[in-house]
Amino acid sequence: MLELVNISFGGFNGRVKNKILDGISLKFERGSFTVITGSNGSGKSSLAEVIVGIKKASSGQIIFDKTDITDKTITDRAKEGIAFSFQQPVKFKGVTVYDLLNISNGALMSETEAGRYLKKVGLEPENYLFREVDEKLSGGELKRIEIASVLARNAKLIIFDEPEAGIDIWSFEKLTSIFKKLKAEGRTLIVISHQEKIFKIADEIIMLEGGKVTARGTFKKVLLAAGEATK
Amino acid sequence: MNLTKEEKQILCEVADIFEVPEGAYNFRINGKSVGRKSTANIDIQTKKKKSGLDIYIKANTKGETVHIPVAISVAGLKEAVYNDFYIGENADVTIVAGCGIYNCGEQDSVHNGIHRFYVEKKARVKYIEKHYGFGRGVGGKILNPTTEVYLEKGAEAELELEQIKGVDSTIRKTRAELKDDARIIVKERLMTHGRQIAKSVYEIELNGKNSVADLASRSIAQDCSNQLFKATIVGNNVCRGHSACDAILMDEAEVHAVPALNAKTKEAELIHEAAIGKIASSQLTKLMTLGLTPKEAESKIINGFLR
Numbered sequence: 179m180l181e182l183v184n185i186s187f188g189g190f191n192g193r194v195k196n197k198i199l200d201g202i203s204l205k206f207e208r209g210s211f212t213v214i215t216g217s218n219g220s221g222k223s224s225l226a227e228v229i230v231g232i233k234k235a236s237s238g239q240i241i242f243d244k245t246d247i248t249d250k251t252i253t254d255r256a257k258e259g260i261a262f263s264f265q266q267p268v269k270f271k272g273v274t275v276y277d278l279l280n281i282s283n284g285a286l287m288s289e290t291e292a293g294r295y296l297k298k299v300g301l302e303p304e305n306y307l308f309r310e311v312d313e314k315l316s317g318g319e320l321k322r323i324e325i326a327s328v329l330a331r332n333a334k335l336i337i338f339d340e341p342e343a344g345i346d347i348w349s350f351e352k353l354t355s356i357f358k359k360l361k362a363e364g365r366t367l368i369v370i371s372h373q374e375k376i377f378k379i380a381d382e383i384i385m386l387e388g389g390k391v392t393a394r395g396t397f398k399k400v401l402l403a404a405g406e407a408t409k
Numbered sequence: 410m411n412l413t414k415e416e417k418q419i420l421c422e423v424a425d426i427f428e429v430p431e432g433a434y435n436f437r438i439n440g441k442s443v444g445r446k447s448t449a450n451i452d453i454q455t456k457k458k459k460s461g462l463d464i465y466i467k468a469n470t471k472g473e474t475v476h477i478p479v480a481i482s483v484a485g486l487k488e489a490v491y492n493d494f495y496i497g498e499n500a501d502v503t504i505v506a507g508c509g510i511y512n513c514g515e516q517d518s519v520h521n522g523i524h525r526f527y528v529e530k531k532a533r534v535k536y537i538e539k540h541y542g543f544g545r546g547v548g549g550k551i552l553n554p555t556t557e558v559y560l561e562k563g564a565e566a567e568l569e570l571e572q573i574k575g576v577d578s579t580i581r582k583t584r585a586e587l588k589d590d591a592r593i594i595v596k597e598r599l600m601t602h603g604r605q606i607a608k609s610v611y612e613i614e615l616n617g618k619n620s621v622a623d624l625a626s627r628s629i630a631q632d633c634s635n636q637l638f639k640a641t642i643v644g645n646n647v648c649r650g651h652s653a654c655d656a657i658l659m660d661e662a663e664v665h666a667v668p669a670l671n672a673k674t675k676e677a678e679l680i681h682e683a684a685i686g687k688i689a690s691s692q693l694t695k696l697m698t699l700g701l702t703p704k705e706a707e708s709k710i711i712n713g714f715l716r
Contacts, residue, residue: 230698232694232698251697252694252697252698253697253700253701253702253703256697256698256699256700257700261698262698264691264695264698266691268689268691268692268694268695270692270710270713271627271655271713271714272627272712272713272714272715272716273709273710273713274713277709277713278699281696281699281700281701281709282699282700284700327699331699331700
């Protein structure tokens with residue numbers, strides 16, 4: 179469903195050429211659940227943003243559902259069925275949670291319908307639907323609304339960038355059950371994470387270091403490879 | 410009432426009037442009153458010595474409305490109108506004003522509206538004022554509103570002031586004086602484009618014990634337009650005052666924000682916030698990941714911001 183062919187991305191850090199992604203080639207099957215992990219600066223978020231179209235690869239090709247989307251815009255990729263949950267949720271003055279869910283869904287939903295997406299992330303619709311997505315909400319609330327907005331897209335491929343960041347333990351449990359349900363629905367998931375609990379429910383783990391894939395496989399296999407590497 | 414298509418459009422834009430409204434009203438079209446109705450509790454009278462109205466609202470009047478829209482469809486008309494509102498004790502009413510100018514000529518059309526509100530003890534007034542201009546003439550569409558609000562003990566005023574489209578030049582002056590336990594809430598929404606100029610000047614005096622003011626202005630400046638927001642809150646007693654100016658800048662536009670706080674006693678709690686900037690790229694990106702084009706995303710952000 180998604181194929182990355184020799185993807186590189188980099189800019190200049192001062193005078194030094196800084197390759198953030200270095201010739202990455204990966205395939206993600208339909209309905210698969212993959213976790214991408216690695217240390218800070220390993221290129222995880224950049225890889226996600228290249229797939230979504232926020233960053234443009236300096237070389238390589240991206241194939242999604244047999245279509246070459248390398249030169250497509252963020253909007254076009256979203257319309258093709260790619261959704262992205264931001265690590266840092268974006269705030270909007272004047273835009274309500276209901277507005278955001280409707281934009282995300284692409285159609286005007288009833289309040290009950292929109293409320294269902296909030297319930298999925300553990301928020302009571304009556305308390306949140308008509309609040310603005312702004313700084314009056316806590317970081318955890320914004321994060322849950324961010325996830326709800328992505329769920330409302332009903333996308334084929336959903337990429338979550340550190341969805342666990344800033345949410346409490348209860349919400350974290352909810353999050354893992356959301357991933358399981360999305361997988362059961364046949365959606366393809368790519369989750370950037372550092373959380374072992376998420377590794378354990380994923381089909382496979384990809385380890386990135388220095389913009390390159392250093393390990394790929396089941397949780398145990400990647401853990402073993404990581405252990406060998408540190409010896 | 411025989412109204413032109415343009416006059417109907419103005420009434421619709423500034424006061425959501427599609428037919429004769431319920432309650433008291435006065436329609437002013439091209440400098441003349443063309444329709445008026447008083448009610449048992451709301452008496453609208455013509456001023457004797459200058460152009461305008463005296464509007465008397467009886468004590469304990471609840472849930473009634475007054476519509477006093479103004480439309481100018483003649484190029485070159487210049488007018489100053491003085492409307493005074495006397496709102497009796499314990500009343501709770503909504504006043505819908507607003508002015509629109511259609512100008513397809515070469516001369517400027519100008520409306521200077523001076524509204525004064527005398528709000529008695531424990532009365533509450535909601536005042537909605539929209540300004541709008543259209544027409545392809547080179548003559549200016551100029552609106553200069555002055556609003557003065559005098560709140561007695563425990564009285565409340567909520568002002569919704571909106572200018573979204575088509576007004577070439579505006580100088581808005583809003584002044585309020587509050588006694589004990591009085592409260593004023595002001596929400597201003599403003600959008601300028603082309604070479605339009607808009608100045609908003611607020612002076613709020615918190616004279617009474619436990620008086621409260623909350624002033625929030627949101628504006629968008631597009632093209633080469635220019636805006637000035639100047640808000641002064643004076644705390645003369647145990648009081649709370651808050652002013653916030655949020656502006657989105659686009660193209661070559663300019664916004665100047667001058668918030669001022671003047672605390673004359675240590676019991677006064679006064680806060681101001683001002684933020685001016687372009688639309689955040691993260692906002693556009695987020696909406697694009699939800700399937701909107703950059704134009705659609707910008708429009709959603711603007712419409713939400715000005716809501």
